[in-house]
Amino acid sequence: MSASHITKKLSVLLGLLLVPGIALADYALNMTQGVTEISKDIYDLHQLVMWICTVAGILVFTVMIYSLINHRKSKGAVAAQFHESATVEVVWTVIPLVILVAIAVPATGVLLDIEDPSKSDVTIQVTGWQWKWQYNYRDEDLSFFSNLSSDSNEARQLGADPSLMAKADNYLLNVDKPIVVPVNKKVRLLITSNDVIHAWWVPEFAVKRDAVPGFINESHFTATKTGIYRGQCAELCGKDHGFMPIVVKVVEQAEYNNWLKTEKAAIAAAAGDSNKTFSHDELMAKGEAVYKANCAACHQADGSGGGPFPGLVGSKLVTTGSIEDHLKLIIAGKGIMPPFGAQLSDADIAAVTTYERNAWGNNTGDTVQPAAAKAAR
């Protein structure tokens, strides 16, 4: 790839000329080869098409530039008067056609591989939400949500301290809870959405598939290397479209099995919380964390709201309304507010309700226990 080397150097040079002082790290000038057979095939196809275009471009541009230099009036060129030739027209209609066939044939092969989700080892249902992903391991009875990690979330607020970005782990490309899959196993993805269209994209797997509400789109990947792979939502899905990353940890089978075991144990423990009684302070602490992860994106960290999202400070429902209505709104959603019943446990819902009713000077003094949330479902 000598040419891409040259372009790389040139653009680094250009960058140096234009903006001295910026760190020239992590340049990526070309598509990733990725870690699956298909991603490598796609990369090869990309290289093929790009080089065909480059060569064709160079040929055409050379002719044009030659003409621009030599057929100018100032050099005494006298205009020829030819203005048509059926032969030439046929020739330069046929040549592109042949090239296109040369591209279409391998492209067809790769596409048919991509569209074959059969014989998978792990099946994960991926559901897009505004603005987070839900993963459901179909064969394992395991389901969880994956949000933008909190350090990135703080750093990405309008006017936040810029040093927070550097401190954040993989700024904007990190989540609180990644999905884990075994290496060298075919992972089948059942992609759908709960609200608007999203798109699940991890460049290293060359999987990009829209999450369409009401329909399931299938895709698959077989990662051949362990590691952490990151991606983002690739379809405009509203305000926080840029803030719903995807992180996939590819691990050895044994590690995967362990992970499954731990996760299921944690779920069992959380289920037990539904019947517990917590102190007011415990609920407030837990509630603040839940609020930051799930509610602050719209209602803001200080509960002030904004745009179509109502403020919670002194809000009627939150301060004087009944606890039951408050719980039901969180569980079932309303209008553009999504239902949180599926993603939050009873304890989470109780905690966040307690938090909202007491934070920011709302001071109702209410304490809401998980049992109330359970009853409100």
Add this chain to the structure above:
Amino acid sequence: MSDHPTGIKRWLFTTNHKDIGTMYLWFAFTMLFVGGAMAMVIRAELFEPGMQVVNPNFFNMMTTLHGLIMVFGAIMPAMVGFANWQVPLMIGAPDMALPRMNNWSFWILPFAAIMLVAPMFMGGDFMDGQGPAFGWTFYEPLSGQYDKLAFFIFAVHLLGFSSIMGAINIIATILNMRAPGMTLMKMPLFVWTWLITAFLLIAVMPVLAGVVTMMLTDKYFGTSFFDAAGGGDPVLFQHVFWFFGHPEVYIMILPAFGIVSQIIPTFARKPLFGYASMVYATAAIAFLSFIVWAHHMFTVGMPAAGELYFMYATVMIAVPTAVKVFNWTATMWKGSMTFEVPMLWAIAFVFLFTIGGFTGLMLGVVPVDFQYHDTYFVVAHFHYVLVTGALFAIIGGVYYWMPKWTGNMFDITLAKWHFWVSTISVNILFFPQHFLGLAGMPRRIPDYALQFAEFNQISSIGAFIFGGTQLLFLYIIIKCIKGGDKVSDEVWEDAKGLEWEVPSPAPYHTHVTPPTVK
């Protein structure tokens, strides 16, 4: 002395194709600056990682309105402006076929533009972004969440209504008003491309009206076009939208082909090579535009057979497009070229549009499109075809015909500065976006991971230079209108065509008695 009405009424009530053309062009220019200002906000926010300038919703509103305003407010009206001024001049007609309707086509536009941007200022905090913020493609169901959707929908209805009437007028003019002897195959290529464009408009603008009507009833009257629960499908929206949308991109580029096909022969002093094949290629591109729409939506989960069909059909477009580029090259070949300002823009068009064409071909190949789709690679692609393609042709066309319109030559030195600074900065602006896309940066995000910082910064710097340079264009135009070296009727040495046979500046009424074409 004055042979035309004066004052505000001249512009409000006019039935004169030149006045209406002028209004279209000024409207487009105004919108270019409005949309351009929004682009500056976008690039300012993306100058560095982190959120510094606007909040995410406002950012989305900027990308949405930037796209809509540039497509419907700047490029399309500019092309219609050219058609109004030039088509009657070039075919030897006294005016457009339906002059009153011509006035109406224009005067709907400002109202539509107001309807489009008014929600920005309605209700709530301005900086939260009260306007449409769902992308210029307004995909359902995201657009359905917008509380002031009805304003957007009716703005699109008005724009469509205006375009359809404009297109009908252009077709009637071209088919019915040609001077004796001006057979179809003698028409200047600009007229041909507009004739074909007008057919595209008539065929697809009603489909756009249809799809926004479906949005209207889905949101306000409980229909289920785009709702799976009722048996509909959000993807149906995309099919109908792109059935309009793909021809729409050719609506913007075909007249640009026409302008360039006028400019190059003039300054190469050689007839256009392959005139007939240019006409056929234009028609072929227009036909193909109807059967390739779903290549904008390869990731929505179509059956493989559908993806294959749309891939094959899409890459076919490369054939007639390549024919056009080859013909322009052959026109220049063994010519006697000079490089006046319009020619510079036309040559830049041929080079840079070709780059956009190549990336278009790459995007048409389904498996790789899975990696390119909805990344900055796409953004780079369509800005190469629409900015260095359509917009460059428009600017070249203004420099080509403005001396005829005003009777004055523009300031050539400044115009050359305008050209060189624009051409260099536009590449600094858009070329790095190819790399950003390939490296994995999605489009329409207000903030990005740190590894994308450098190229974004370079791109933003290019954007500020390119944007600022267009103020120079405004200055050049005003200066040219106010005065300058008087030009001859022919304006350019050896320029061929009926428009160069009328006096400069072109009088209020031209070709009152039809000229005879040999």
Add this chain to the structure above:
Amino acid sequence: MSHAEGSYYLPEPSHWPLVGSIGLFLATGGFAYALTYGVDGALGNMTVSYIGLAIIIFMLFGWFGTVIKESMAGKYDSQVDSSFRMGMIWFILSEVMFFAAFFGALYYMRNFSVPWLGGEGNNAMTNAILHEGFQAVWPTNGPGNVGGDYEPMPATGLPLWNTIILLTSGATLTWAHHALKAGKNSQLVLGLFLTVVLGILFLSFQIYEYGHAYNDLNLKLTTGAYGTTFFMLTGFHGFHVFVGATMLVIMLFRAMKGHFTAEHHFAFEASAWYWHFVDVVWLGLFIFVYWLI
């Protein structure tokens, strides 16, 4: 200004287009306002919209009035006539494409989205996970049973009668056209009158049919894919029948005033083309919306 000395008639500057733009702006803007700011899903204040509508109607009278006056004064030559014809033909084509969008939506739902929801093609999991038990049949109101249980509208009965009525009206209009070309004005008036009566009859039947659908069949605009396509297609068609009938009523008055001659009667022809277009759309509707279910 008519400094123009050529034969092609170039009209004076006109205020009607601007009046029309203001009317359109108020009508649509007012409607958008009412839709946006209605309370609890009800429509908000429509006053501005109605004012806009009134301005549009005023503009139509004024503009067409001007054109009729110019026409009667003999200002239009055959080339102007030809421009008008092209204008009407391409306008009708644009209308065809508008209907095509809705027919396309119907086609897509029947052949793609509904079968996919039922698990066909690459959508087995769509049905198995999201819409378990949903059977893809047409008509349907979708896996959500949107709008509740309903009965489809049978093709026999009123729709069949309406087909016959509309086809007959096409024939009476053609008869009127022949009379016009033969210079028989009283036959022209009679033919037009019959066509208008048939048009009104059609519309009355359709209104009755809608009442029947809403009251007896629980078939509503909100009845999922079937209700959506049924009412949107027949509704837009009905609106076009109304517009076409209005045009014919005006032609009837003009015919009674003796405006048309065997040679010059573009307005009549344009209205007739429009009526035939509406006729053809109905045939498509009858086949795809009523019959093939």
